[in-house]
Amino acid sequence: MSDIIKIKKGFDIKISGKAIEKVSSPIVSSYALKPSDYIGITPKLLVKEGDRVKAGSPVFFSKQNEKILFTSSVSGTIESIKRGDKRAIEEIIISADSNQEYEDFGTDSLASMLRGNVVEKLLKSGLWTLIRQRPYSTIPNPDVQPKCIIVKGFDSSPLGADYNFLLKGKSADLQLGVDVLRKLTSGKIHINVSATETTCNELLKLENVQINRFEGAHPAGNISVQIANIDPINKGDIIWYIDAQDLAIIGKLFASGRVEMQKMIALVGPEVKNPQYFNVLFGACVSSIVQNNVNSDKHLRFISGNILTGTTITSNGYLGAYDNLISVIEEGDYYEFLGWITPGIKKFSLSRTFLSGFCNLLPSKLRRTAQIDTNLHGGKRALVLTGEYENVLPLDIYPMQLIKACIIEDIDLMEQLGIYEVDAEDFALCEVIDVSKTDIQQIIRNGLELIRKEMGE
């Protein structure tokens, strides 16, 4: 086992509502595929309203690469296709049958398959879309070989799910998944785990992999931070990554020939009455999960994903493709009289101008839980302060300079400052502490998209 990689910068926000180790299987009748979950994908529909689909049937493909199919996780009927501005497809809603039927993808022995066969099976089953690449966080081009593949084995984000619990009993699927990945690259397969949290043998006993152990506060679980420490990305390099739970789904496909897109998600957050885990299929409607389990007397925000990077959904919205959390926090749409001058014993802040800011000097176990809501706590201002972002960004990157390069759309400068090494999520904490209330993640995302289009990828 390798040495522990210590991540020295970052911050763990302590809030209430972490899921307890209890799992239920709710009855969900509505599912949706959301093309906006996938970066850089223009969907081309393969179904129309009223069509029947099985689990594993293609629903749409990517205009950018026709081989990349997006499949249904459930058998049922296409209920509606919701379109937004410029008729862009927002949601393809499927109402589920009571009995799950599966497309058959065969159970050929993996050992006898060539890379081409493995890729084809993944593309056809739609499970190719579970893999993403750096830079850009897009679904990778199957014709390219990555220099290595990272398996995300822990989540350091606020109220992140416990992977020991998510992966329980999935040893065989995970190992088979690793063997599949082995066919896709001649580089290493990295299993990235937490040095302090990860205890499960499902990950630690995997074979033909390199296990990397990370210690430190969030964003220690972010792929960029991990890559920077194990195999830094250079211009032209491609690294793939996949979540451990998704890897098990790929393993299962090769074991059973079926697309069983089932995963465990956690319902978390201060406004959840009983935070716990749920077994659901991809794209499940969250209404039956959150119903009667949130403080409905308050104005709430439902988030698919964590509170730093997740997507806002409604209380009957759908789970995002890559998310394993539903976070619920209070909306902060209130005025606060002279709020900018209060001593702030209860407010969340990393700034020591608030009394609560001093508590953040303590290790996270001793801290009191922070009370958060979605209020911006101020107006948008010019970028004035310096040296703040650096405290929460454990990368060898000059954040202010990179942000400004993205704003002025200077591609050469973005490259030089290391845009390929980052993703928008790495700047989430910078965005949280920013006194000028700039939407930094959006700026970085725009910068990445600009480069991606410029490169023709």
Added chain:
Amino acid sequence: MKFVRDFLDKIKPNFEKGGKFPWLHSTFDAFETFAFVPKTTTTSGAHFRDAMDMKRTMTMVILALMPALLFGTYNIGFQHFHSINPELSFFEGFWDNLLYGAIKILPIIVISYVVGLSIEFGFAQWRKHDVNEGFLVTGMLIPLVMPPDVPLWQVALATAFAVVIGKEVFGGTGMNFLNPALLARAFLFFAFPSSMSGDNVWIAEKADAFSGATPLAEMMIGANLPSTSFWDMLLGIMPGSIGETSSIAILLGAAFLLITGIGSWRIMLSVFMGGALMGLTFNLFGSNPYTQIPFYYHYVMGGFMFGAVFMATDPVTAAQTNKGKWIYGILIGVMAVLIRVVNPAYPEGMMLAILLLNVFAPLIDYYVVDANIRKRMKRWKIKGGQNVQ
């Protein structure tokens, strides 16, 4: 506070587009957000945000300036009565001193804020921005670096110059490269030298018989040591710019800025290191009396302390990278002492040292960031040369 909120909600439509006074929108917004933190919620990225905002940041700096302001106010009065009656001890006539000082300083503060904020509000409205809070600090810094006898019209002129030429022409808050408050002072120093130098300006309505020379002026003309004792200089019982005399008061402010994490400890520490470095170097090689004074005398004379704590640390005009801050700070300390000791034309080197390094800060940052870029390019070349154009 509901009635305030109700009142604001009632008059708000007048300042929106299509209302009666849309041209006052920025002004209304500035006052509304002063009273209430807005109810705006996050729409992109992280769903929750730190409670810290720009208003609080700037308010904290103003709080940090309070000890220097209060001491300065008292000292104006004391220096005035002391020049008339040199026997006067420091706490004699406490209320008279304070009252006299307040009468002298309040008009300067009012002029600085009224002129500066009017221009800021005007530009914010013109650019359709919210009003940035930066001037709240600048507006307080300007009076504190003025001599107590400065004519008010000159304060108005200098403030207008600093805000328009120093800040707005470059795009406003966050875009300026010179510290506006120091620019105001430099403007007066070069445009109206008689109001900013000599022995007569540092004590308000000084009695003619009293010398009134500042320690810096005494050193300039070749004294072995200033006639004011080190402890008096540390406490600030001497003639000088309004807020600059008391090192103790300034250090209280510095402690506040460092505890709250608003001021950059790297810059403060490195300015003092730079001052010490140059002072000690002069001690080794110097020949005239000015080169021989202990380096810590430089800290307590003139504007060194005030500059190090409140001026050099302005995040917009300082170096922005952490490494750059060290270089920037050390060079300010070195230049300040160098200009004081070597250049006979300017008794106060701190103002010029900071303005000079403000100009060079982007260059320092450029090389710090360039080192990072070179490191990255080197790694790219080693790993996959063909990928690099």
